[in-house]
Amino acid sequence: MTVRSCTPRVTTLLLAAAVALTTAVGTGDAVAHSPRPAGLEGTWRMDGYGTVVSVENGGRLLRTYETTAVSCVPGELTATRPTATGPFRQDGDVVTVNATGPDRAELAFADNVGHRTLRRTAALPANCHGGTAPAPGTEADPRDVFDAYWQTYAENYPFFAARNVDWNAVRDRFRPRITRTTGPAELFSILSEMIRPLHDGHTGLVDLTRPKEYFSGIREDTVLPDEAARKRIDKAVLAGAVGDLRLSRANGMITYSEGSDRIGFLRITGFQGYGQGNGYEDDKAVLGKALDDVFTAARTSGPKALRGLILDLRLNGGGSDRLALDVAERLTDRSYPAYLKHARNDARDPRKFTPAEPVRVRPHQGPVYTGPLAVLTGRLTMSAGETLTQALLGRGPKPTLIGENTQGLFSDKLERTLPNGWKFWLPNEEFLSAEDGRTTYDGAGIPPRIRTDVFTEKELAEGRDSALAEARRRLL
Numbered sequence: 001m002t003v004r005s006c007t008p009r010v011t012t013l014l015l016a017a018a019v020a021l022t023t024a025v026g027t028g029d030a031v032a033h034s035p036r037p038a039g040l041e042g043t044w045r046m047d048g049y050g051t052v053v054s055v056e057n058g059g060r061l062l063r064t065y066e067t068t069a070v071s072c073v074p075g076e077l078t079a080t081r082p083t084a085t086g087p088f089r090q091d092g093d094v095v096t097v098n099a100t101g102p103d104r105a106e107l108a109f110a111d112n113v114g115h116r117t118l119r120r121t122a123a124l125p126a127n128c129h130g131g132t133a134p135a136p137g138t139e140a141d142p143r144d145v146f147d148a149y150w151q152t153y154a155e156n157y158p159f160f161a162a163r164n165v166d167w168n169a170v171r172d173r174f175r176p177r178i179t180r181t182t183g184p185a186e187l188f189s190i191l192s193e194m195i196r197p198l199h200d201g202h203t204g205l206v207d208l209t210r211p212k213e214y215f216s217g218i219r220e221d222t223v224l225p226d227e228a229a230r231k232r233i234d235k236a237v238l239a240g241a242v243g244d245l246r247l248s249r250a251n252g253m254i255t256y257s258e259g260s261d262r263i264g265f266l267r268i269t270g271f272q273g274y275g276q277g278n279g280y281e282d283d284k285a286v287l288g289k290a291l292d293d294v295f296t297a298a299r300t301s302g303p304k305a306l307r308g309l310i311l312d313l314r315l316n317g318g319g320s321d322r323l324a325l326d327v328a329e330r331l332t333d334r335s336y337p338a339y340l341k342h343a344r345n346d347a348r349d350p351r352k353f354t355p356a357e358p359v360r361v362r363p364h365q366g367p368v369y370t371g372p373l374a375v376l377t378g379r380l381t382m383s384a385g386e387t388l389t390q391a392l393l394g395r396g397p398k399p400t401l402i403g404e405n406t407q408g409l410f411s412d413k414l415e416r417t418l419p420n421g422w423k424f425w426l427p428n429e430e431f432l433s434a435e436d437g438r439t440t441y442d443g444a445g446i447p448p449r450i451r452t453d454v455f456t457e458k459e460l461a462e463g464r465d466s467a468l469a470e471a472r473r474r475l476l
Contacts, residue, residue, distance in 0.1 A: 039059050043120070043121045104120070157344070158428060184207065202383070235463070263307060264309045324391065339431045376454075379407050386406045410440070
């Protein structure tokens with residue numbers, strides 16, 4: 001998702017953040033009862049996510065503010081619409097806000113799943129001021145930068161206990177090292193070191209004035225492939241691929257091949273960045289056309305229909321959860337629950353969340369494939385690649401997962417701006433199992449049913465792909 005404070009499922013800094021909001025401590029704003037502004041005009045606080053939304057200019061302008069108990073900065077989202085009705089737009093992204101009561105509304109991003117609840121407030125918190133987000137290189141007291149950074153994690157991050165990190169102890173260790181004269185390089189090093197022990201791929205920090213000053217977490221057992229490694233992986237996959245290449249779209253991010261044995265092989269390496277433009281609607285159009293060309297009437301029914309399908313998500317870095325669901329919806333003829341989603345909603349208690357919102361897989365209105373399915377996964381299956389895997393667990397017939405555990409990154413990335421203009425991001429949500437409404441796969445990832453090597457040095461050197469070979473064996 002390419003939005004402003006609650007971004008999709010990406011493993012690199014690709015965007016500003018999608019609107020976010022948690023109940024911040026001590027902001028002093030209260031629910032307004034009268035007089036009540038007409039329509040959506042006014043100020044709103046979102047349940048979870050730590051942000052305040054302001055609808056202005058007769059309902060035609062939407063702004064966000066990123067709040068904690070100690071800070072407030074204007075958010076990246078400044079979306080507009082030509083009239084007081086309809087969706088807001090910014091840089092190709094689409095945001096809808098619908099009133100659900102006198103003092104409540106729901107906000108949704110087109111490229112994401114679920115909604116965010118808004119509650120009307122009397123005014124912006126006292127420490128929020130108009131304007132734009134701090135530009136890269138803005139002068140700010142390093143102590144204020146540290147405090148906003150630490151507090152954002154303290155109020156929003158749900159996984160300290162699971163990651164065995166005492167966040168208060170982190171403050172006690174690092175805060176005394178920050179003074180008014182702490183330089184940018186030292187400050188960046190300290191902020192990076194604070195989150196390194198989380199080993200969480202949805203955490204990170206960047207100074208856009210010095211792009212090399214970039215830090216992103218990662219699970220301890222994972223090494224992100226460079227361009228040379230990706231080429232070796234592509235070569236190994238192609239060597240074991242099923243039949244002839246029938247389709248390649250989005251610069252090779254979506255490929256499909258098929259053999260005379262009627263086993264199909266669909267490989268998807270991401271859920272954003274497909275189109276010539278930068279927006280979700282372009283990506284959706286490209287993916288939809290590709291899926292139309294793969295899941296034809298001839299391949300999904302009749303004497304020449306596929307006998308089996310292999311879906312390869314082993315090198316999928318994520319993107320839009322909505323696009324990931326578009327794939328799941330081509331693989332079923334019945335509606336079923338994909339997962340439930342909730343966000344941390346208490347600044348003091350990381351165990352308290354917004355009500356879990358169910359997300360469903362709804363069959364595509366057109367040809368769909370309902371036969372045997374093997375899904376290839378690994379530690380480089382991340383974010384939206386994982387939410388697709390999770391969405392397929394409730395499919396019938398059940399898919400056979402082959403390979404390794406996925407990376408364990410499910411939450412949207414809550415992207416924030418520090419007072420000095422640096423960007424950072426963190427997760428604040430859980431995706432719950434549709435089966436029991438409690439289980440999460442954060443950290444450990446979704447385990448395969450059949451465990452194989454995935455892109456090991458030995459396999460790459462020998463040009464082998466044992467996971468793909470196992471999938472073919474299971475489907476033949």
